[in-house]
Amino acid sequence: MNPLLAQFVDESAELLDRCNEGLLRLEQDPQDRAAVDALFRAMHTLKGNSGLFDFPELTEVLHAAEDVMEALRLGRLQYQPSLGDLVFHLLDVVRQGVADIRVEQKPTAVIAQATALITALKGWLPQGAAEADSIQHEPSAVPEELQLVLPFAAQTALWPVFETVDTLWYIAYRPQPDTFYHGEDPFWHARRTPGVVWGTIVAPRSWPALENFDLYRCVLEFHLVSQAAQADIAHHFQFQRDSVRLCALDRWRLADLGGAEALTAMAGARREALVSLLQRGAWEEWERWLAEEPDASGPAAWFRGFAQAGQQDPDRLRAAVRHWAVSLGLETCVGTEEKPGGLPPSAASRPQEDLGRHDAVMPSTATIRVPAAKIDRLMALVGELVVAKNGLPYLAKKATSEYGAEPLARELRAQYAAIHRIVEDLKMAVFDVRMVPLSTVFQRFPRLVRDLARKLGKQVTLSVVGGETEIDKGVAEILAEPLMHLIRNSLDHGIEPPEERERLGKRVPAELRLSAWYEGDTVIVEVSDDGRGLDSDRIKQRAQEKGIMTASDLARLSERDAWHLIFHPGFSTVDRVSDVSGRGVGMDVVKQVVERSGGRVALDSHKNQGLRVRLMLPLAMMSRRVMVVELGDQPFGVPIEHIVEVVRCAPDGQQSLGQRATLVWRGRSIPLVNLGEMFHTIPGPRLNGFGECAVLVGRVDDAEVGLIVDGFRETVDVIVTPLEGPLAQLSVYEGSALLGDGSVLLVLNLRELIQWQWS
Amino acid sequence: MAVELTAAHACLTGYVGIDEAEPLLSWAIDHPEGTVDLSGVNHLHAAVCQVLMACSVRIVAWPRDEDLARWLPPSRVWQHEANAKHTASKQCTDL
Amino acid sequence: MGHTVLVVDDSATMRLSLKTTLEMHQFQVQTAENGVIALDWFRATHQPPALVITDIHMPEMDGLALIRELRALPRGRFLPILVLTTESQEDYRQEARRLGATGWLIKPVRGSDLLAVIDRVLPHH
Numbered sequence: 001m002n003p004l005l006a007q008f009v010d011e012s013a014e015l016l017d018r019c020n021e022g023l024l025r026l027e028q029d030p031q032d033r034a035a036v037d038a039l040f041r042a043m044h045t046l047k048g049n050s051g052l053f054d055f056p057e058l059t060e061v062l063h064a065a066e067d068v069m070e071a072l073r074l075g076r077l078q079y080q081p082s083l084g085d086l087v088f089h090l091l092d093v094v095r096q097g098v099a100d101i102r103v104e105q106k107p108t109a110v111i112a113q114a115t116a117l118i119t120a121l122k123g124w125l126p127q128g129a130a131e132a133d134s135i136q137h138e139p140s141a142v143p144e145e146l147q148l149v150l151p152f153a154a155q156t157a158l159w160p161v162f163e164t165v166d167t168l169w170y171i172a173y174r175p176q177p178d179t180f181y182h183g184e185d186p187f188w189h190a191r192r193t194p195g196v197v198w199g200t201i202v203a204p205r206s207w208p209a210l211e212n213f214d215l216y217r218c219v220l221e222f223h224l225v226s227q228a229a230q231a232d233i234a235h236h237f238q239f240q241r242d243s244v245r246l247c248a249l250d251r252w253r254l255a256d257l258g259g260a261e262a263l264t265a266m267a268g269a270r271r272e273a274l275v276s277l278l279q280r281g282a283w284e285e286w287e288r289w290l291a292e293e294p295d296a297s298g299p300a301a302w303f304r305g306f307a308q309a310g311q312q313d314p315d316r317l318r319a320a321v322r323h324w325a326v327s328l329g330l331e332t333c334v335g336t337e338e339k340p341g342g343l344p345p346s347a348a349s350r351p352q353e354d355l356g357r358h359d360a361v362m363p364s365t366a367t368i369r370v371p372a373a374k375i376d377r378l379m380a381l382v383g384e385l386v387v388a389k390n391g392l393p394y395l396a397k398k399a400t401s402e403y404g405a406e407p408l409a410r411e412l413r414a415q416y417a418a419i420h421r422i423v424e425d426l427k428m429a430v431f432d433v434r435m436v437p438l439s440t441v442f443q444r445f446p447r448l449v450r451d452l453a454r455k456l457g458k459q460v461t462l463s464v465v466g467g468e469t470e471i472d473k474g475v476a477e478i479l480a481e482p483l484m485h486l487i488r489n490s491l492d493h494g495i496e497p498p499e500e501r502e503r504l505g506k507r508v509p510a511e512l513r514l515s516a517w518y519e520g521d522t523v524i525v526e527v528s529d530d531g532r533g534l535d536s537d538r539i540k541q542r543a544q545e546k547g548i549m550t551a552s553d554l555a556r557l558s559e560r561d562a563w564h565l566i567f568h569p570g571f572s573t574v575d576r577v578s579d580v581s582g583r584g585v586g587m588d589v590v591k592q593v594v595e596r597s598g599g600r601v602a603l604d605s606h607k608n609q610g611l612r613v614r615l616m617l618p619l620a621m622m623s624r625r626v627m628v629v630e631l632g633d634q635p636f637g638v639p640i641e642h643i644v645e646v647v648r649c650a651p652d653g654q655q656s657l658g659q660r661a662t663l664v665w666r667g668r669s670i671p672l673v674n675l676g677e678m679f680h681t682i683p684g685p686r687l688n689g690f691g692e693c694a695v696l697v698g699r700v701d702d703a704e705v706g707l708i709v710d711g712f713r714e715t716v717d718v719i720v721t722p723l724e725g726p727l728a729q730l731s732v733y734e735g736s737a738l739l740g741d742g743s744v745l746l747v748l749n750l751r752e753l754i755q756w757q758w759s
Numbered sequence: 760m761a762v763e764l765t766a767a768h769a770c771l772t773g774y775v776g777i778d779e780a781e782p783l784l785s786w787a788i789d790h791p792e793g794t795v796d797l798s799g800v801n802h803l804h805a806a807v808c809q810v811l812m813a814c815s816v817r818i819v820a821w822p823r824d825e826d827l828a829r830w831l832p833p834s835r836v837w838q839h840e841a842n843a844k845h846t847a848s849k850q851c852t853d854l
Numbered sequence: 855m856g857h858t859v860l861v862v863d864d865s866a867t868m869r870l871s872l873k874t875t876l877e878m879h880q881f882q883v884q885t886a887e888n889g890v891i892a893l894d895w896f897r898a899t900h901q902p903p904a905l906v907i908t909d910i911h912m913p914e915m916d917g918l919a920l921i922r923e924l925r926a927l928p929r930g931r932f933l934p935i936l937v938l939t940t941e942s943q944e945d946y947r948q949e950a951r952r953l954g955a956t957g958w959l960i961k962p963v964r965g966s967d968l969l970a971v972i973d974r975v976l977p978h979h
Contacts, residue, residue, distance in 0.1 A: 004874065008867045015865075041864070041911045048909075048940060049867040051962035067942075180777060180806055181925065183934035183956040187805035188977045191830065199830050207813045210788050215780050220809050236974065239957035446882070451900045774977050777932045802977050 005101070008049050012098045015049075018042040019091050023084060030079040040069040046094070057114035058097055058107045064121040065090055076126045086120055093117065147172075148247065148257065149223045152302065154198045155258045158225060159305025161197050162251045165227050168197065170247040173222040175240065180216050186240075187222065193236055195228030225249060251309045252320065259306070259324045262299040274303065278321045372473070375433055382423070382430050383719040387738050389423050390716055392416035431472065431619070438516045438525070439467030441480050445487060445514060452491045459498045459509035460491060466516035471523045475597050475617050479525065482590040486527040486613050487512065489587070494531030494611050504608065506530065522599075523619055528612040534605040536562035546571060563603045564701055567591045595751070598624055598641070600701075624720050626737070626747055628713040629696060631676050635713065637720075637737060637747035644699045646712055648692040663706040665697060672706040673753060700751045707753070720747050767792065769816070771807075772799035780806040787814035796820040802827060856880035857904035857976060862892040862920060863938060864912040868961075872907060875965045889915025893923050896930070905976055906935045907959065910946050918946070918953055925954040934975040938963065 001009075022039030025032050047062035065087065071077035097107030110117075148170055150158075161168060171193065175186035190199060202221040207213070226233055230246065237244045263271055277286045286307060310317035396412040399405045442464050449462040471479075495510040502508060507530070516525045536559040543549050543565045554562070565571060569588040591601050599617035626637035649663060661672040672695070687693050696707045718737035734749040762779045763770045767790055769783065787793060787810065795811065797803075798820040803811070811818070812832075822828045859881045861872045866887075873883045884903060886892035889912060896902065906924065908917040915923075917937055924930035934956040939947050947958045956975050959968060 004867065004871055007870050011865060011867045038913075041913065044911050044940075045865045045868075048938075048961045049865055051940075052867065052871055063940075063942075175805070180932055182951070182954050183932055183975065185777070185804045185806075185975075185977060187808055187830075188802060189974055191802070191826065192974050201808060201812075201830060201832055203809075203812050203832065210784070210814055213784065213810075213813050215784050215806055215810050215813075216777075218805055218809070220805055220812075239951065447884075447901075454900055776977075804977075 001102075005053060008053065009098055009102055011049065012046060013095070015042045015046045016091055016095050016098070019046075020088075023087055023091070026079055027081065027084050036069070036073050036079075040066070040073045043069045055101070055107050055110075057111045058094070061090070061094065061110055061114050061117050061121075064118045068121050068124050071125055077124060083124055086124070090117055090121070149200065149202055150198075150225070150254075150257060151200075152258055152261065154200075154225075155254060156302045156305055158198060158249075158254060159251075159302075159309050161227055162254075162309040166250060168249040168254075169226050169228070169230060169233055170249045171222075171224050171226060171233065171237075172245045172247070173224070173237070173240065174243050174245075175218045175220070175222075176243055177217045177219070179218045179243075184240075186218060186220070189237075189240070190222035190224055193224060193226055193228070194232045195226040197225050197227050199224030251306075252316065255306050255310065255320050258302055259320060260327055262302040262306075263324050265299045275321055275325050278303075278307065279318050370433075375430070375473075379430050379434065382427050385423055386427065386717050387719065389416070389419050390718075390739065392419065393714075434473045435470040436473050436476050437467060438469045438471055438476065438479075438523075441476050441483065442467045442514060442516075444480070445483070448484065449487060449491065449512060452488065456491060457497060458491060458495050460495055460512050461509045462512045462514065464514045469516040469518060469523055471516075471617065471619065475523075475599075478593055478597055479615070479617070482593050482615065483514070483525065483527065485587070485590050487514070490527060490529040490531060490611065494529045494533070496531055518619075519616075523617045525615045525617060526612060527615075528610060530610040533607045533609055533611050534563050534566070534603070535607060539563065539565050542571065543568070560603075561702060563605060566603075567601070598639075600641075624737075624747075625715055625717055626720075626745070627696075627715045628739075628745065629675075629694075629707075629709040630711040630713060631679060631709055635739070635743070635745055636675070636709075637716075637718065637745045638696060638698065638707075638750065639734070639747065640715055642698045642700055642750045643696060644704065645697045647695050647697060647706075648688065648690075649695055650690070650692050663695060663697075665704075665706065668704075670697070670704045670706050671754075672708060674708045676708065676710065698750045698754075700754055703754045705750070705754045718745060718747075768794050768796065770796045770799075771803070774801055775803045775807045777804045777806045780804065780810050783807060784810045784814070787811075787816050791815050793817070794819045797822045800824065800827065856882055858882040858884060858901055859972075860892060860896065860903040860906045860908075861885045862887075862889060862906065862908040862912070862917065864888055864909060868909065868938070872963065872968070875963075875968055878965075879969060888912040889917065889920035889923070892920055896924065897927070902929050902933070904934070905972065906933060907938060908935065909938045910943065910950070918949060921950060921953045921955050936971060936975070 019039055019042045022035045022042065025035035026039065029035070043062065043066045047059060047066050050059045050062055068077065068083070068087070072079060077083075093109050093113050094107075097110030100106065100108040100110075149172075150170070158168065173186065173190055175184065176182075179186050187201065193199070200223055202223050204219045228236075233246065234241075263274075266274065273289060277289055307317070310320070392412055393416060396409040396416065399409040399412060445464065446462055449460060453460045490512055495512070496504070496506070498508045501510060511530050513526070513528045515528075516523060518524075539562050540554045540557065543562075544551055544554055546568075548565060548568050548571065549557075557565075566587045567590075569586070571587065594601050594615050594617065597617060599615055602614040602616065604612040604614070625640040627640055627643055628635045628637055630636075645665075647665070661674070662669040663672045694709050694711055696709055696712070698705050698707060716739065718739070720735040720737050731752045732749055734747045737745045737747055739745050762775060762783060763772075769786060771779075791814070793816045795816050795818050797818060800822045801824050808831075821831070856879075859876050861869055861876070861883055862885070863869050863872070864887050869885045869887070873885060876883045884895060884899075886895055889908070891914075892906075892908070893915065896906075906920075908920055910917040921935055921937070924933060924935060935954070937947065937950040937955050937958045938961055939950075939958050940961050950958065957971060959971060
């Protein structure tokens with residue numbers, strides 16, 4: 001279904017509820033003004049909305065209902081229970097009709113009962129109200145003297161227009177003095193008149209002294225000639241109907257405006273020749289005569305146009321010329337005098353507003369609106385199902401180990417596989433329902449960028465790409481804040497002021513890009529700018545000042561590692577606290593928020609060329625895959641995305657660097673953590689027959705760590721929930737998860753472990 | 760920004776909106792001998808038009824925008840422009 | 855970037871319809887569901903709209919009151935304001951005009967009509 005129609009169907013249900021509620025209240029207390037108002041408003045909105053689609057019966061029924069509500073509201077009609085019955089019935093029919101739209105693409109129920117409903121509703125309308133609606137807005141037919149301001153040159157220029165039209169309209173637009181306070185620019189309005197062939201500004205005859213001049217009181221008039229149809233002109237001036245006078249201008253009236261004067265302006269002999277030629281209708285001679293006329297733009301040009309335009313009616317042309325000649329005393333011998341011109345019937349009519357409807361928008365599939373909370377509940381249930389499903393392999397194991405029922409275990413595993421597949425499908429189906437396009441998050445940023453850029457005096461263009469990329473609703477919701485922070489950072493710290501950019505030879509305005517795309521099961525959201533980029537020296541300096549790391553440690557850091565210091569809590573590269581990005585969340589929070597939803601943040605930067613921040617987010621935020629490791633008898637979970645490799649190593653593969661144990665892994669020394677020692681589970685690592693212990697190599701960002709564990713188990717999908725109560729203080733845990741056998745799994749936070757190791 | 764005012768010269772460009780009317784009037788009061796360049800103007804708000812017409816400043820360059828130029832009365836100093844020569848009284852109808 | 859248009863209507867359908875049409879024609883659209891919200895935004899924004907389109911009947915603050923409030927603000931004095939009315943609401947149209955509205959749109963608003971009216975009240979240059 002087209003989104004607009006879907007919106008209409010959804011909103012109609014709400015509006016009908018509001019109508020029902022208003023009507024119920026009215027039934028309780030017929031004097032309840034607020035109830036009448038609410039009822040009227042809801043009905044009015046319903047009707048207005050229905051007009052967007054091609055459901056004429058629905059609109060008419062709602063229109064009739066709205067009229068009744070209006071009569072109630074204005075006190076022209078008193079509420080009575082029998083009226084209530086009718087309106088309740090109407091609401092039911094409309095509700096059914098809207099439901100029909102979903103299924104049948106038309107409001108069938110309403111169509112069937114439209115006539116009856118309309119008749120019944122009209123019966124309630126007081127006589128006066130019904131008539132008020134049908135009052136014709138007759139144009140006031142009071143004629144008014146109008147000064148036509150049409151210079152001679154303009155007249156000459158108008159003649160050729162009569163080759164295509166017979167009637168032009170002279171328009172005198174005299175805006176009300178307070179027109180500017182109506183948000184109008186009458187000059188612009190005049191210029192946009194359809195079919196303008198000539199126009200001018202007419203100034204008042206005198207101006208006050210400048211000191212007393214009220215510049216916001218409009219004293220100008222606009223006079224113009226248009227070749228558009230009267231209805232189009234009327235429509236154009238529909239808001240200024242009282243300020244506009246129209247006058248039909250046909251060729252004879254135009255001739256009458258300038259003929260005598262044109263004739264007077266000619267030299268005596270030529271004038272007589274001209275009159276004679278025009279009277280005789282000797283067109284060939286006329287052409288020759290014109291060719292001899294030296295002044296092509298003066299009276300001769302006027303007459304050339306006139307003769308051309310009037311040729312189709314030689315009698316009338318002759319009469320006009322004779323009339324001028326007589327009035328100038330040039331002609332003594334006159335026949336029956338004819339007054340040239342004559343107004344076409346003044347068929348001034350009300351503007352014809354084109355109320356054509358939108359093309360029918362037909363729905364293709366039915367939709368229902370579900371509260372987000374219900375989907376969240378569904379999601380939670382799917383999560384529980386995943387966990388319960390994971391109980392089956394334990395059961396299979398138990399069937400073998402405790403009961404020795406291997407065939408049963410096999411059947412359980414087969415059943416598990418089948419359920420697993422269904423659960424996966426179900427999970428995907430629920431994911432799909434929860435998917436929203438990223439544009440819902442992105443749409444606020446153009447505004448933000450513009451406002452911030454303005455505030456900071458920077459020039460930036462924002463390009464947004466990939467708004468159609470869909471992502472889980474929950475991820476989308478938490479994404480807004482980090483993105484806002486990244487964009488603020490770019491504008492505040494990254495992008496240079498225009499002068500600085502010019503000095504550096506960089507493009508002004510700067511470019512800020514917000515883009516999104518899919519990469520496998522991940523959605524990448526990227527914020528990039530072409531600003532200053534990250535300065536690792538300054539970052540290191542800052543980190544030292546802040547006591548985040550010692551100078552010697554910093555010296556060892558690669559450029560890339562230094563960048564990641566900006567994610568350290570409390571780090572800020574700019575000294576002054578700007579009121580744009582210096583408050584609220586910092587980069588550390590950006591990172592935390594993204595990681596909490598199972599995502600990662602990556603940085604890329606070149607000094608003076610810009611910064612690119614990539615948020616790599618899971619398509620859906622639901623279960624997480626963790627590897628279960630053993631420490632003593634206790635299982636712990638490690639998020640699979642942080643696991644690089646599991647290795648076995650003999651104690652002699654370990655070295656001690658000062659106080660720290662390290663492991664040489666792929667030619668590198670990585671810190672080694674003995675988890676068992678850390679959690680005080682057992683005194684030393686469990687070794688296998690070759691004297692080796694199990695090491696899990698994990699990586700967070702670019703930092704690696706080796707974890708000595710007692711053993712590896714399977715990987716499972718679990719729902720990780722944050723720890724509550726006093727345990728929440730333990731940052732080495734990301735949270736806990738329930739395993740299929742009902743036991744609790746603590747999931748390790750590798751980042752914290754690594755940081756703890758560093759500190 | 761569509762109006763640039765210097766001591767004796769005003770250069771208007773693009774669309775000149777109603778917000779420019781007041782500064783322009785103050786400028787015209789302070790610089791009765793001022794000159795105005797309209798060559799780059801596409802449109803003048805009516806309020807700006809009447810300020811220019813009410814004051815005695817001299818238009819030294821007319822708009823290159825032909826449509827706009829056609830609308831402006833032809834006089835060098837607008838203040839002295841009376842209504843055009845050719846007038847006639849006609850019956851007309853209300854819109 | 856194009857002009858910003860502030861669309862005020864209590865109907866989500868109407869807002870969506872106008873927003874879609876306007877955005878297709880390079881306008882930036884800010885929507886509000888009643889006069890109070892619209893006015894709050896208008897007072898706070900750094901980028902006042904070039905045009906306001908408002909419905910008449912709305913809860914909290916109706917369109918007529920909104921026009922009155924906007925016209926009383928320095929930067930709302932000369933702002934083009936269009937009211938959304940139905941065909942039969944001639945009295946509201948006249949009242950809106952009296953209060954300082956620039957013009958009106960008749961519901962249902964067709965895209966071409968909307969743009970034609972905007973072209974009349976908003977110089978593009």
